[in-house]
Amino acid sequence: MPAKKSHLVLPVFLLGTLIVLSACATRPEPGKTKMAPLELEKPAFASPWVRYKGWPSEMWSDYSTVAAVVPSIPAEPIKIEGPITGDPKKGEKLAYDRSRGGSCIACHIMGKPVPPLPGNAGPDLSDYASWGRSDEFILNYIYDHRKIKPDSIMQPWGAHKLFSVDEIKDIVAFLKTQKSPAEFKDNLENPKTRPIPVETRDNFDPFLNEAMAAVDKGKELFGKEGASKKSCASCHTNPEQTFRTWAASMPRHESRLNKVIGVEEFVTRHARATTGDDYLLQSGGNLALSIYLRYLSNGQPINVDTTSAEHKQAIKRGTELLGRKIGQLHMACVDCHTTERGANKWVRGQWLGEFRGQIDHFPTFRTSRSEIWDITKRFQWCNVSVRANELQPGAPGYGDLELTITALNNGMKLSVPGIRH
Amino acid sequence: MAEEMKMRATLQGDVTDVKVLMNHVMETGLRKDPKTEKFIPAHFIDHVVATLNGKTVLDAQWGIAVAKNPFINFRIKGAKAGDKIAISAADNLGTQYSGETIVAAK
Numbered sequence: 001m002p003a004k005k006s007h008l009v010l011p012v013f014l015l016g017t018l019i020v021l022s023a024c025a026t027r028p029e030p031g032k033t034k035m036a037p038l039e040l041e042k043p044a045f046a047s048p049w050v051r052y053k054g055w056p057s058e059m060w061s062d063y064s065t066v067a068a069v070v071p072s073i074p075a076e077p078i079k080i081e082g083p084i085t086g087d088p089k090k091g092e093k094l095a096y097d098r099s100r101g102g103s104c105i106a107c108h109i110m111g112k113p114v115p116p117l118p119g120n121a122g123p124d125l126s127d128y129a130s131w132g133r134s135d136e137f138i139l140n141y142i143y144d145h146r147k148i149k150p151d152s153i154m155q156p157w158g159a160h161k162l163f164s165v166d167e168i169k170d171i172v173a174f175l176k177t178q179k180s181p182a183e184f185k186d187n188l189e190n191p192k193t194r195p196i197p198v199e200t201r202d203n204f205d206p207f208l209n210e211a212m213a214a215v216d217k218g219k220e221l222f223g224k225e226g227a228s229k230k231s232c233a234s235c236h237t238n239p240e241q242t243f244r245t246w247a248a249s250m251p252r253h254e255s256r257l258n259k260v261i262g263v264e265e266f267v268t269r270h271a272r273a274t275t276g277d278d279y280l281l282q283s284g285g286n287l288a289l290s291i292y293l294r295y296l297s298n299g300q301p302i303n304v305d306t307t308s309a310e311h312k313q314a315i316k317r318g319t320e321l322l323g324r325k326i327g328q329l330h331m332a333c334v335d336c337h338t339t340e341r342g343a344n345k346w347v348r349g350q351w352l353g354e355f356r357g358q359i360d361h362f363p364t365f366r367t368s369r370s371e372i373w374d375i376t377k378r379f380q381w382c383n384v385s386v387r388a389n390e391l392q393p394g395a396p397g398y399g400d401l402e403l404t405i406t407a408l409n410n411g412m413k414l415s416v417p418g419i420r421h
Numbered sequence: 422m423a424e425e426m427k428m429r430a431t432l433q434g435d436v437t438d439v440k441v442l443m444n445h446v447m448e449t450g451l452r453k454d455p456k457t458e459k460f461i462p463a464h465f466i467d468h469v470v471a472t473l474n475g476k477t478v479l480d481a482q483w484g485i486a487v488a489k490n491p492f493i494n495f496r497i498k499g500a501k502a503g504d505k506i507a508i509s510a511a512d513n514l515g516t517q518y519s520g521e522t523i524v525a526a527k
Contacts, residue, residue, distance in 0.1 A: 206427050207440045213490060216444075 039272035045281040049392035060387045064326045066397040074146035075159040084135040091174030106348045117349040120191035121342040126182035138172045153335040191346040203419045211365035211372045211417035218292025226275030247297035253310035260399030263290045281393035294416035304406045318404025327388030359409040361418020426520035437500040441493045449485040469510045502526040
């Protein structure tokens, strides 16, 4: 039990003063100017990075990522002669096809009958035939809307090679059959009346939240000696006191690495430099210690620095990243998570939340996947969901994003580990 | 070492709801270590007994099908607030585990 060790240390404190001082001269005291020892050379993740098992294995190297912009030029409008004669039956099938990037139903209401749980991030198209749009307009809007309505959150389905021109012609034919407002079986089917999901489970109940076991495991690891015959508790004799607010002030810019790092990467690099343990990012040990350290700061308001020059620059970079269109689906964070765009709407059966409210509970237990996810894994999943290659954990872009989004959550109280669908 | 088990017993009407969360690897013996390619030896809880004030109310024999960190939830009649519920478990290597809790009124 690490808590008991502190009592043992006290009687020998005077005798060991010199040793303790030399061993712990650079212990990380938040807010102090002394720098915590960090290992700075090796990657903090299992290198080379390989995408998680069970995730889509497709690669989208022709499209932008959080790390790099691949230019995507809006397509010139396609000219067509006369009305489009596509096959509405084929078009209906394509419109519902989830293998092509989520299907039109993800964002639009359409079809008779409407497929289950349509989204409403885009307009209701159930009476689109009466909107008076020309065939050429509809074709071009689906192919690449950017020359028509640049600020739309829609995807350039043709220009980004998700549908061929002929397939889009079939979809146009299907849309022209949409003549009367949709009827819904019940309130759940209608995205306007579907109840907003609210998480009411007690995330600190170990019988409900499996991730609470990670708190115990983290505490155990904190007291475990590493290769250097030292444990975290050797220097941090009173973790409850020392780390009461620390995690709520993370992530922060680390000048020796020239990037923003969160609790997770700090644990990896600090343990390498002190106890000799190697808690790679995304490993169970890293998650357990990161959860434990945040658990000690639970209830504290999130309070990342937004005023230092480094943080101002990082937030500027992060804000640019929030608006960067990435992936084959050509979507930015702001498209789904700002109220001006898709936030507080449905993508199929999933509710899109705002940036505020997305940080306080990470790492969180995901009941749908029976896994604990830290914020990096959440970012990676967002990337893969819009068909953009994810970055490796600890990538500078994720650090900038974590800081920028955490700054938008300043003042909210830390509540880790969370539990979510 | 993390604690062996977490327990909670709450009285709801005349029924007591008992929840137990055990800390155990529950190795089946059929899993290979990805590094050494060798089978990881079987290590699982095979016997669980629950008692109410010393009297057995549940006696279970388990096999390898039970997941890691097992969770048991059962209900018993006739317990009162303040009664003692104890669990004793043993695994195939002979290690004994125990836990106890006091029935709490809801």
